[in-house]
Amino acid sequence: MKIATFNIQNLFHRDKNLIQVHASKNLKDWISELDNLMTIKSNTEDQRDRIKELSFLIGFEKTIDKPYAVLRRRAGHLYLKGIDHSLVHKASYLNYWNGWITLQTTPIPYAAVEHKARLIADINADVLLLQEVEDRGSLEEFNHEILPKFYCEPYTQCIVVQSNKYNGLEMGILLRQGYNLLGIKTHQDQNFIQYDIETPKGKIVHIINLHLDKPTTDLNQSHFDRKLQTNQVANIYNELLVKGLKNIIITGTLQVPSYCDSLSPLFKNTTLKEVTKHLSFEVVCDHGADRSYYRLGAYRKGVNIKQKDYMLVSPNLWKSLKDSGMNRKAMWPPHRPHWTVYPSLKHKGQAASEHPIIWAKLKL
Numbered sequence: 590m591k592i593a594t595f596n597i598q599n600l601f602h603r604d605k606n607l608i609q610v611h612a613s614k615n616l617k618d619w620i621s622e623l624d625n626l627m628t629i630k631s632n633t634e635d636q637r638d639r640i641k642e643l644s645f646l647i648g649f650e651k652t653i654d655k656p657y658a659v660l661r662r663r664a665g666h667l668y669l670k671g672i673d674h675s676l677v678h679k680a681s682y683l684n685y686w687n688g689w690i691t692l693q694t695t696p697i698p699y700a701a702v703e704h705k706a707r708l709i710a711d712i713n714a715d716v717l718l719l720q721e722v723e724d725r726g727s728l729e730e731f732n733h734e735i736l737p738k739f740y741c742e743p744y745t746q747c748i749v750v751q752s753n754k755y756n757g758l759e760m761g762i763l764l765r766q767g768y769n770l771l772g773i774k775t776h777q778d779q780n781f782i783q784y785d786i787e788t789p790k791g792k793i794v795h796i797i798n799l800h801l802d803k804p805t806t807d808l809n810q811s812h813f814d815r816k817l818q819t820n821q822v823a824n825i826y827n828e829l830l831v832k833g834l835k836n837i838i839i840t841g842t843l844q845v846p847s848y849c850d851s852l853s854p855l856f857k858n859t860t861l862k863e864v865t866k867h868l869s870f871e872v873v874c875d876h877g878a879d880r881s882y883y884r885l886g887a888y889r890k891g892v893n894i895k896q897k898d899y900m901l902v903s904p905n906l907w908k909s910l911k912d913s914g915m916n917r918k919a920m921w922p923p924h925r926p927h928w929t930v931y932p933s934l935k936h937k938g939q940a941a942s943e944h945p946i947i948w949a950k951l952k953l
Contacts, residue, residue, distance in 0.1 A: 594798075595947075596898060708919040715765040781798060781818070781841070804845065816850070836905060842897055846886035864902060864949045870913045906951055916945060
């Protein structure tokens with residue numbers, strides 16, 4: 590069985606709030622001015638009006654994340670959601686638009702979409718775990734229409750579990766023929782999903798797909814939340830072992846290096862082993878002097894990108910591990926280090942993701 594994990598950072602469109610935009614000097618000045626006004630105990634009427642203006646300029650308008658309108662990519666249909674959740678047909682390609690609406694998402698360049706597909710096709714895993722998928726419809730379209738362009742057969746099973754957020758950060762799983770999904774278990778507000786997979790030979794593998802929140806400006810709160818989540822995952826792993834279940838994989842985006850205390854429940858309180866530390870692990874190293882350098886928080890010597898993505902396996906699967914690796918050819922290198930990328934990748938906007946794909950081949 591070949592299994593891979595990839596934070597794909599959406600397929601066709603991405604929420605605007607997830608795209609990092611460097612703040613202009615005006616925005617920084619507005620924020621500074623608002624901070625000063627908010628510290629004044631008794632504001633004048635002019636100051637209150639200015640606070641309202643600054644709130645609007647900075648983008649503090651009261652908005653609701655729940656989608657009011659759904660714009661379908663195919664045939665240009667626009668549907669509006671009513672109070673009773675009925676779908677009202679407002680416009681289509683057969684008539685004129687009778688208004689406008691600001692979209693919360695931005696399209697991903699098609700070159701980036703193709704690099705996502707090319708990377709997945711190159712790995713060609715039997716079981717593919719994905720993080721940050723916008724919806725099942727997009728994944729189905731990607732699976733059946735984009736992957737075949739790179740001589741990759743569409744996966745026979747495609748599952749996306751909707752989260753309780755509205756910013757397109759769902760988790761998905763793709764399975765080849767012969768692999769069956771026996772069960773799914775979700776955990777509210779915990780950002781991970783359990784899968785029970787049956788292999789063609791009848792072996793059962795238990796997989797936990799993780800996508801933890803990025804660190805925020807409140808580092809202490811981020812650390813606290815992440816440690817709660819990893820502690821629960823560690824407890825689930827240990828409970829599975831007590832039940833006699835030995836084929837366990839925990840994989841996904843943990844957002845921080847392994848030395849962070851918030852990940853200690855997984856690395857110190859379990860018997861899990863990290864695939865990137867296996868002797869079979871293969872990856873194209875950095876160019877130049879960085880090839881012999883090992884930065885703090887990097888994957889390994891010569892692979893000097895900050896580790897955020899992991900694949901952890903139980904001791905039983907560690908013994909079954911025959912090959913493993915990481916592919917970052919679809920990532921755009923920063924100023925340093927540099928590594929080999931696809932010839933078609935010309936600039937950052939064409940990158941498939943800011944994350945590599947990690948894979949492992951197990952003999953079950």
